[in-house]
Amino acid sequence: MIRVGILGATGYTALELIRILIRHSEVEIGALTTRQSGRPAASSVHPSLAGKLDLPLEDLSPEQVIERCDCVFSCLPHAASAEVVKVLVDAGRRVIDFSADYRLNDAEVYQTWYGETHPDPERLGRVPYGLPELFASQISQAPLVANPGCYPTAVVLALAPLLAARLIHREGIILDAKTGVSGAGRTPKMVTIFPECNESIMPYNVGQHRHTPEIDQLLGQLAGAPVQAIFTPHLAPMDRGILTTAYTLPVGDTTETAAADALRDFYAEQPFVTVVDTLPATKHVSGTNHCHLAVRKVRDRLLVFSCIDNLLKGASGAAVQNFNWMFGFPEATALI
C-alpha cells in the first residue's frame, strides 16, 4: 500500500486525482493539503466526494507531508510548487509535479515565460517529462516526474511519431487548439463565469500561452532540431476536453494512410492512444485517460486531430499513469 498525499487539493485536477485514487487498490490517501485553515472536509470542498471520502484538507508543513506520505502529487501553482517539491524529493519522497516547474529544461526560458526566477534550477534537465508513451523507462526510475501540460500532451502525442519518422516537416506547424473551461481552473474570474463563456467560442492568450515553450521543446527534441510552432488556444463552451487541429507540411509524398499507419505502429502497444478512422470528438474521450488521433490530407497539408480529456489524460489520469510506472503497478491500474 502506497501512502500518497496531494498538495493543493481544492481544484479540479485534485478532485479528478482523488476520484481515480479512490479506485486504486494499492493506494491509501494520507494527506490532502490546503492553505485554508479550519480543516474543511474534502466533501465540503468537493461536494461530489460526499459519501466517498472521509478526510479533511489540512494546512500541513512539508515535514508533516514527508512523515505521512511515500509519494506526493503537487497541484500547487508554479514556483510555489518547486519550493516544496525540492524539500520532499531531498527527503526521499517520490513526487509527481502538476505545475510547469520541472517541464522546461532551461531556467531562462522558464523565466521568460513565467516571469519568475526558477526556485530549483539545478534539477532542470534531469527530471523526466511525464508522458509514458515516450519516456516510460526514465519515468519508472525517477524520484520526480514533471506531469505534462494538457495542450502539450494533445499536441505531442499527435506529432511525435511523425516528426521522429521525418514524415512531416518541423517548419510551418500550426496548432489550433480548443479546450473546455475547466482548463481555466476553479478560481472565479469574469471570463469564466457561465454567462460570459457559455454559447461562445473565443481565442485567448494568443501568442502568449505558457504551453508554447513546452510544445516547442518537446517537438524540437523529437525532430532533432528547433521547432517554432504557431500555437493558438481557444475556449469552447464545455466543461472538459481538448481538441487540437494540427496543420503540418508532409515530407515528400507522405500520404494520409502512411501517416496514420506510422501513428498506429508507434502506439501499437500503448493502452491509452488510439488512431481512429472517423473524425474524433472530445466527447469520445471525455471521462477517460485515452487519446484519440486521426489524420486527413487536405490539399498540400497533413492534418492531425488529437482529442483528450484535459483533466485526465491532460492532467490527473496521466499523473496516475506515471505513478503506476514509478511504483511498478500495471500501467492502467485505476485508469480503465
Place this chain on the structure above:
Amino acid sequence: MIRVGILGATGYTALELIRILIRHSEVEIGALTTRQSGRPAASSVHPSLAGKLDLPLEDLSPEQVIERCDCVFSCLPHAASAEVVKVLVDAGRRVIDFSADYRLNDAEVYQTWYGETHPDPERLGRVPYGLPELFASQISQAPLVANPGCYPTAVVLALAPLLAARLIHREGIILDAKTGVSGAGRTPKMVTIFPECNESIMPYNVGQHRHTPEIDQLLGQLAGAPVQAIFTPHLAPMDRGILTTAYTLPVGDTTETAAADALRDFYAEQPFVTVVDTLPATKHVSGTNHCHLAVRKVRDRLLVFSCIDNLLKGASGAAVQNFNWMFGFPEATALI
C-alpha cells in the same frame, strides 16, 4: 427626444437595456454611470457594444445625472439605489428602479428580507409596481416606478388572472422555478463559474429567496387575502430564461379549458403575454419581451407554466415597457 441615463451600467441588465434603447427612436442615451474610475468605454465593459455605441461609463454625481437626463434607469444594488433615486425624484426626474427598494409596501418586511433599514420609507406604498399588464394606468402617471423582480413577473403573470377570478385557491400554491445563470449577475462567484454550473441543475436559496415577499405581496393583493406560496428557485445550465411551474388547487370544478380561457381573456389586449396550446419552453421567449403561459390539469391540481426571458420581460424589456407608458410612446416601441 428623451435623454436617459443608466446608473450602474456594468451588468447584464444594463447591457440589455442599452441594446434596446439604441433601437428606440425617441431616446438619446445621456449618461452611463459606474463607480469605476477612468471613464471606460462602453464597448470595453460590454464588448458586444463595439461599433454600436460610442460612450464612456462615468463616475457621476446625482447632480450631474440630473443635469443630463430626463429619465433615469437605476441598476444599482438595493439600498444604494434608493439613496440616489430619492434625490433624482425630488429633483423632478422620472425614474425606473431595477432594485427591490420600492417594490415592497412595508419597510419592516423590507428590513426582514434585505437586512437593512429602508433608506426612503415614506415613498413605500405610493410607487407603482411596474407590471403594465396589471398597473398601466398608475405607471403612466408615476414619477417613479418599481421595476419588478424576474421571478415575480413570471409568477404573477401566470396566476394573477386566476386568483382575481377566484378560479384557484390562494392556499397551497407551490412555485417551482428554474432560471438561467445570468440571473445571478456578472460578479464572479465560484457557484457561477462555468465548470460548476454547466451540466448541472440545482436548487438554491431554498426558503430564503428575496423574491418571496414580493410574490406573496402581489398574489395577496390579487387574491384579496394573504398568500404564502412555497417558492423554490433552481439554477439551470443556460444563459437566460425563467420557467415557473405553478401547482395550484382549482376552485370547484375549474377545468383546464376554463383556466386557459380566463388567461386568454385577461391578456387579450396585451402585446407581450400569450397563452399557448403546446407546452412552453424558455427558448420560445428568449431574446424577447414576451411571456408564454400554458395550463394543464393533472389529477386534482391545476398547473400553470410561465416562461419569460429573465433579462428582458424579467428586467430590461419590462423597464422600457414602463418607460413607454410613462412617456406616452406606444407600449411596444423598441420591444418588437
Place this chain on the structure above:
Amino acid sequence: MIRVGILGATGYTALELIRILIRHSEVEIGALTTRQSGRPAASSVHPSLAGKLDLPLEDLSPEQVIERCDCVFSCLPHAASAEVVKVLVDAGRRVIDFSADYRLNDAEVYQTWYGETHPDPERLGRVPYGLPELFASQISQAPLVANPGCYPTAVVLALAPLLAARLIHREGIILDAKTGVSGAGRTPKMVTIFPECNESIMPYNVGQHRHTPEIDQLLGQLAGAPVQAIFTPHLAPMDRGILTTAYTLPVGDTTETAAADALRDFYAEQPFVTVVDTLPATKHVSGTNHCHLAVRKVRDRLLVFSCIDNLLKGASGAAVQNFNWMFGFPEATALI
C-alpha cells in the same frame, strides 16, 4: 467469470453498461445484439469504445444468446423486451430487464399506460423491483430483475423512508423533476436536436409520463395505502442528471432534522445513497452510481431533493448493482 450479453446495445444505457462491465473483474462480455445487419464494430456504433472493446454487435437469436451468456441485460424497448426475456428466463438464464415490462404488478395498468397487451402477464408481481436499497434480499435470489425507471429511482430513494416511517403524508405529494437530454434516448427527434433544447428548459409529457404508475405503485407499497402523486418532468439543457424536488406534507411536527435523520438512518449501510447538508446538484453525482438527498422545511412543507445520474444510478449503474447482488459479488464492484 460470468459471461454476459447485452440486448439492444446501440443506445446510451448500453454504452454506459459496457463501460462499467469492462471494469468488472468477474465479467466477460459474450454478446452484444442489434437488429442492424453487418456486424458493426462496437467502436463504430459507440466511438468512445475505440481501443477499449473489440467486439461486434450482432443480430442474434435468443438461442444464440442463451448459448453464449450466463446473464443477459436487456436494453430492448418495452413489449419487445418481455418477448425475448421470457425465453431467456425459461431457458435458465438470469436477466436484468431495463424496460418497463416487469416493473408494474398489474397487467391492466401496463396496458393503460403502454398501450399494449402485456406479453408475459403471468410473471408480473413475482419479479423483484431492482432497487437494492429496498429489495436486496429478493434481488439476490431472483432469476429476473426489473431494473427501475430513472425518475422512480430518484423519487423513491427520497421518499421511501419518510413514507415508511409515516413522517410525511401520502396525500398531496408533488414531484417536480428535471432531467438531462440523454434520458430521451439516442434516436434523432426534432425535440432533442441541440438547437431546440440547448439554452432552454421545458416541461414535457405533463400528466402522461409512463413513470407515473411506477412511482405510484412503489410509493403506495411503502405507504401501505394508495398514492397518487403529481409528477411533472422537465427537460434541462444538459447531457445527464436527474433532480427531483419533492414537495410533501409533514405528519404532525416533523422537523427538517427529524426527516434528514430518518433518511440518514435508513441509508446508514448503503454505499450509494448519501444525505448531504448543503443543497445537492446533479453535477455532484454525475458519472457515479450515487444518489444525494437533502431535506428543507419551507413554511408548511417538507421538501426533499434527490439527485442521480439518470444513465447510471438511474439505469446502468443500478443494473450492475443488481447483477452484483444476483451473483454474490460485493455490491460496489466496478461501481466506484
Place this chain on the structure above:
Amino acid sequence: MIRVGILGATGYTALELIRILIRHSEVEIGALTTRQSGRPAASSVHPSLAGKLDLPLEDLSPEQVIERCDCVFSCLPHAASAEVVKVLVDAGRRVIDFSADYRLNDAEVYQTWYGETHPDPERLGRVPYGLPELFASQISQAPLVANPGCYPTAVVLALAPLLAARLIHREGIILDAKTGVSGAGRTPKMVTIFPECNESIMPYNVGQHRHTPEIDQLLGQLAGAPVQAIFTPHLAPMDRGILTTAYTLPVGDTTETAAADALRDFYAEQPFVTVVDTLPATKHVSGTNHCHLAVRKVRDRLLVFSCIDNLLKGASGAAVQNFNWMFGFPEATALI
C-alpha cells in the same frame, strides 16, 4: 410597402428572417411556403412566433407566390431553389436566394461539389454575391442576389481587404473555423442530437465542405489570382456563432498594426463590420448582424479572427441587408 414571401419557411434561417421582417417598417409578409400540407400556423412550426405572427405556411405554386409577392427570399435546398427562382425572376420578381445555387460562377465547379447539374447555368456569373461590404453597387440594381454562405462571409470579411491590398500572400492560407449547431439545420440527425454534440467539439466534413469552392472563388477574385485555402470546419457546442481563425503569411514586414489599420480603413463606412482591439468572441456578435475582426501577429504569421452570428450576418441578417440595398431602404433598417 414591399410584399415579401419566404420559400421553405420551416427552418432556422427562415425563422430568423421572419423575426427581422416583423420589425421592418416597410415590409408586409405575404407568403410563407412549405411542402407540408395542412396549412400549419407559423406559430405551430416556430413556437417563438406565438403572439407575433398570425399566418399559415402554405404549399404554394410559383405562380401563387408571384401573385402575392414583390420580393421573394428562397430558403429552399440547393438545386430545388434554382428551379423555382428562375421562374420568379423571369416573371419580374426580385429574389434573394439563400441556397448555393447562384454563388459559384462556374457550373462545373457546382457540379463537382454539389453533385448535380446546375438547373439554371445561363445566369451564373451575372448574379451578384450578396456581401454589400464588397458588392453593394451591383446588389442594389440586381433582380437576383446570391445570399452568401455563413463560412465564406466570416472568412471573406476577414481577408478581403488584406488580399486586395496585397498585405498577405494568397498562398498558405489556413482557415480553422468553428460553428454552432444551428448551422447544421433543423432536420433531426444523430450527429446533432443534444447528447451527441453537447460537451464536445469535433471537426467535420474535413476537406469536403461545400463552402470551400465559394471561399476559393471569392478570395481568388480579391487576390487577382487563384487561391486554394485549407478550410477546416468544426462543430462547437453552442446554438449559434462562427469564429474563423485565419492563419496567413504577411507580405514583407506587414505588422499587426498595419493589417488592423487596413481593415479599419476598408470598413470605415460600414455599419456592420468592426475591428476590435481585444480578442473577439462569438457571443459579442450573437443575435446581431455584426462582424467583429481582430488581428494578431504570432511569430511569422498574421492571424485574423472573425466572428459572426451564422444565422444573422451569416444568413438572414445579410439577406435583409441585401433587401435594403435592393429596395433603396437605409442599409441598417430592421437590423439594429
